[in-house]
Amino acid sequence: MRSNPDGTADDTRTVLTLVTGASARAREAAIAASLSDLHEDGEQAIxxxxxxxxxxxxxxxxxxxxxxxxxxxxxxCTGNLVLRVTLNRLLRRRPSRIFIGVADSEHLDQLRSWLHSEPYDQLLRLTSDLNA
Structure with a gap:
């Protein structure tokens, strides 16, 4: 986290939200609704x-x-490398927010832990999960 000249914190990390739900359509609808509610400048990635x-x-x-x-x-587990490559490519674009739609929430705690570890702890700020 960086500091502004006045000493206040400047959190420039990308906001990341994990999205869970029973179906791909439900997860995508929840993301679309969240995007329409956001009034942020910049790119969002999904x-x-x-x-x-x-x-x-x-x-x-x-x-x-x-x-x-x-x-x-x-x-x-099996998708870790593909997720890491995809996430790294998107982070190069410096989006203000990223949503990750997760089909199986069985290992959600491990995924969250992985996103909190280096180097992602310096790049991402995880929010509460969005349940579709």
Whole structure:
């Protein structure tokens, strides 16, 4: 965390929200609703686990929103490398917020722990989970 000249904290980390829910459509609808409620400048990024089933509520996102889909699988176990590469690519774009749609919340605590470890602890600020 950096300090401003007046001594106050300047948290420049990207805000990250894990999104859980029973279906990909429900998770994507929750993300779309959150994005429409946000009044933030800058790019938001979305990482979705699995393929969309038909049309997605995220299909009509405004320009400047990055959406990446990764193969389904446990994001802290078998999907760790793919998630890490995808997350690193998105972080290079310096989005103000990232949503990660998680298909299986069984290992959510391990995923959260991984996101709190180096180097992500310096790059990300995790929020409360969004349950669709």
């Amino acid at each position: 990482i979705l686990e699995g393929l969309a089933s038909g049309t997605s509520p995220l299909d009509d996102l405004p320009t400047g929103q990055a959406v990446a889909r990764i193969a389904p699988g446990c994001l802290c």
